[in-house]
Amino acid sequence: MHPTRLASLLIVASLAATSLASSAKDTPAKPPAHKPASPIYGVVVPDDYRQWQLVGVATEDAPLDELRAVVGNRIAIDAYRLGKLPFPDGAMLVKLAWKRQRSAEFPPATVPGSATTVQVMVKDSKRYASSGGWGYGRFVDGKPVDKAQHETCFACHNALVKARDDVFTKFMP
Amino acid sequence: MHPTRLASLLIVASLAATSLASSAKDTPAKPPAHKPASPIYGVVVPDDYRQWQLVGVATEDAPLDELRAVVGNRIAIDAYRLGKLPFPDGAMLVKLAWKRQRSAEFPPATVPGSATTVQVMVKDSKRYASSGGWGYGRFVDGKPVDKAQHETCFACHNALVKARDDVFTKFMP
Numbered sequence: 001m002h003p004t005r006l007a008s009l010l011i012v013a014s015l016a017a018t019s020l021a022s023s024a025k026d027t028p029a030k031p032p033a034h035k036p037a038s039p040i041y042g043v044v045v046p047d048d049y050r051q052w053q054l055v056g057v058a059t060e061d062a063p064l065d066e067l068r069a070v071v072g073n074r075i076a077i078d079a080y081r082l083g084k085l086p087f088p089d090g091a092m093l094v095k096l097a098w099k100r101q102r103s104a105e106f107p108p109a110t111v112p113g114s115a116t117t118v119q120v121m122v123k124d125s126k127r128y129a130s131s132g133g134w135g136y137g138r139f140v141d142g143k144p145v146d147k148a149q150h151e152t153c154f155a156c157h158n159a160l161v162k163a164r165d166d167v168f169t170k171f172m173p
Numbered sequence: 174m175h176p177t178r179l180a181s182l183l184i185v186a187s188l189a190a191t192s193l194a195s196s197a198k199d200t201p202a203k204p205p206a207h208k209p210a211s212p213i214y215g216v217v218v219p220d221d222y223r224q225w226q227l228v229g230v231a232t233e234d235a236p237l238d239e240l241r242a243v244v245g246n247r248i249a250i251d252a253y254r255l256g257k258l259p260f261p262d263g264a265m266l267v268k269l270a271w272k273r274q275r276s277a278e279f280p281p282a283t284v285p286g287s288a289t290t291v292q293v294m295v296k297d298s299k300r301y302a303s304s305g306g307w308g309y310g311r312f313v314d315g316k317p318v319d320k321a322q323h324e325t326c327f328a329c330h331n332a333l334v335k336a337r338d339d340v341f342t343k344f345m346p
Contacts, residue, residue: 057240057242061283067232111342111343115345172242
């Protein structure tokens with residue numbers, strides 16, 4: 001085989017390895033422009049968050065009456081595992097929430113009903129310097145809720161869990 | 174460069190690609206022999222289940238009073254997403270459970286307290302032919318609970334959710 005052809009093959013093999021490596025990583029921080037973004041922060045729902053690892057779970061009482069799960073991208077999970085605070089730029093957390101309902105098959109359990117909100121936190125210490133480095137987005141049916149709701153995010157997080165870099169959910173091993 | 178050396182490099186690059194690909198997959202079905210295995214089924218806690226994707230969440234009432242999350246390996250998640258029943262061999266599900274407690278920072282929420290059980294389902298239609306193709310394991314502090322508890326798994330799952338291949342937890346998008 002001609003050395004040039006072999007060199008090309010090497011490059012192809014190397015690119016394949018790189019592609020495999022990067023496909024195992026999380027969404028790049030820049031989302032496509034067409035996705036609806038939250039007011040104030042311009043945060044969008046990450047494409048692949050449903051593939052992210054679990055951080056923890058929770059319920060919220062009535063009137064919301066919800067079951068919740070928080071997942072994090074690779075950067076966020078690594079920071080949790082290392083106990084690294086503040087979270088590094090690029091960390092993203094997504095909270096999934098559903099109405100809580102009695103299980104039809106096993107009555108001692110409650111299980112998720114219809115989905116309610118998807119809530120997103122994106123760390124970018126420069127872009128979001130005035131809100132503790134976090135950009136916030138709350139979405140219903142893929143669309144961001146209004147500006148007034150987004151004005152409450154930072155104040156509440158910062159008032160209640162400033163010592164954990166404004167993040168409520170703890171990583172549950 | 175000598176063709177033999179170039180061929181070796183190609184093999185190395187190819188192995189690197191293979192290694193990256195397989196590292197992104199789930200645990201092989203055969204666990205190390207030293208891990209404590211459940212009675213009846215010989216199921217162990219998979220090494221990497223905490224990296225698996227979320228299936229769904231639940232609570233269970235008192236006296237257990239728990240918050241729960243179920244995660245699945247790649248084979249299980251793919252089957253859920255495709256609506257494929259029965260689950261294919263190699264599918265694994267793990268339920269994490271914690272005592273449910275009031276959030277200190279945000280009282281309308283309940284959050285995980287101490288971990289209680291880790292429960293495992295492993296699909297192997299030949300090995301577990303007499304229990305619907307699933308092997309079961311319930312673990313406390315990494316150790317399997319007794320045989321009597323394991324005798325209840327299949328009967329209950331099969332009585333209540335046979336139509337979903339004996340799996341309670343639905344995938345919540």
